[in-house]
Amino acid sequence: MKESIIEISNIVKKYDDVKVLNEISFNVYKNEFVTLLGPSGCGKTTTLRIIGGFETANEGKVLFEGKEINHLPPYKRQINTVFQNYALFPHMNVYENIAFGLKIKRLKDEIIENKVRRILKLVGLENFEKRDIDSLSGGQQQRIAIARALVNEPKVLLLDEPLGALDLKLRKDMQVELKNIQKSLGITFIYVTHDQEEALTMSDRIIVMKSGSIQQVGSPINIYNEPINSFVADFIGESNIISGVMKDDYQVSFLGKTFECVDYGFKKMENVHIVIRPEDIDIVKKDSGLINGEVKSVVFKGVHYEINVLAKNFEFLIQSTKSSKIGNYVGLDFNPDDLHVMREMHYE
């Protein structure tokens, strides 16, 4: 059994009677990289701020190594935060920023110097000690913010969309780097993002949230392949979500046809959603697939083409390495285990 470092149980947070968190519960294990993923306004940042101590939950408990820390102020928690806008002190240079936490702990000057130098090396900014914060690029400020938090050797590091302001290339590099830092230091990371790709790349576990509730908790592979509802399916990666009816176990009907599937345990004739990932659909010759349609658009995306095929009033999104001609009639083919059947769920 893995050891929990943070336990969140039945957290409720209200702002002026509006519930932004509705009985959230989850555990974070030691040395784990956990991502809170969801669209903006889903409560992921609020959850992080409650763990950091910047907000207090109206109900529920936050446990840190088994002890309740609901009312412990941030400066007494063994948790550090990397803020979304970095929050570097503008009146201090790089060295003073990073040494801030160590000086408060009244460490000896030479120990502080050592630690700062080592952490700067870790984030790849050696000899930046004397630089002004203003003179750094966004990516460099980002690294300093991470260094300033990590130098205190927290047991848990909270990261609030730390890569949001960086360009795509830098973001990808930093994703890998962050993951490496987390592995090499053995610190628990709790990461907040709305970027599903970022979450899939870095996380050990992903917690998908929507309007103040947890939708699904699982490993990236598990969440991608087995989304629990159409919201998760839609949010994690692109999906074709089709309304249908479960005829019987292993029999699902949509777009006027009945298909074989691997799902069971639904009520007979229950209304369901069927999720098909765009990369799971093959384009074949007309009449040799399970359903026919007309090619509506073809977009080159680099590695693959994104092809829209209209079949019986539903426009399928298909990702394929082979191109198609607009206006062609084609067949669409997929395997029974490519159909993910889930209970109907209403969301805006």
Place this chain on the structure above:
Amino acid sequence: MNSKSRYLAYPYSIWMLVFILFPLFLIFLYSITLRNPNDIKTITFTFENFGKFFDPIYVNVLIRSISIAALSTGICLIVGYPVAYLLTRAKDKHKGLMILLFILPMWMNMLLRTYAWMTILGNTGLINSFLNLLNLPNVNLLYNNKAVILGMVYNFLPFMVFPIYTALNKMDRSLIEAADDLGADGFTIFKRVIFPLSLPGVISGIVMVFMPAVSTFVIPRLLGGGKNVLIGNLIEKLFLVTRDWNFGAALSMIILIIIFISIKILNILKIDKESGVSI
């Protein structure tokens, strides 16, 4: 700036020239010429007016003015900083009201506000009437330096509060959270983050209070009773009573130079170059 919008600055440039630079030049001219009210053609240049200042009587007046102004500025800072801080912490719906209460007295004439203090502090004023009611002896509150300082603090406090409030208000809340997160308790956060970042506002506030405090003549005349002459009263007297415009102009120049130098010194301390007063 395009060539057309440049014309928009002309009215103010003309205003500056006619009503600020030209009078300033006249004062300078008066300060370096001999008193000669009869003939404008026989103008004689001299440093005599400045030399006159070094009489201990006048030097003492200046020292007294500066120390009273400095003391008032210090009190304004000590009183004003917490007010500005609380103002930034207030909820938005209360903020407007609090700021309104602060500027409301400023909508009244300064003379009137200072008179009001006379009716409070005077021998038959509010406080002494109350003391008499309790059969306690009268206290002399008016016509001393303390009353002058009280008047200065009362009149100039908003000039201290608002620059500090502005500096504190534009400070990113997440910096405080970051300091908290890094282990700083409330006092350390104030000492290491909040106060250093509000310094530009503090310096602006000091300048904006010290300047009028060192040159005011209404407050010392009304509340000080003209017993301890301050430099403002002296200049007023030289211009309006003694009619020695040349010496008055020289004293004005000295004050101008002192204020200019003190602002320069304060600006060296200023970290944030964008905000506040700078010359």
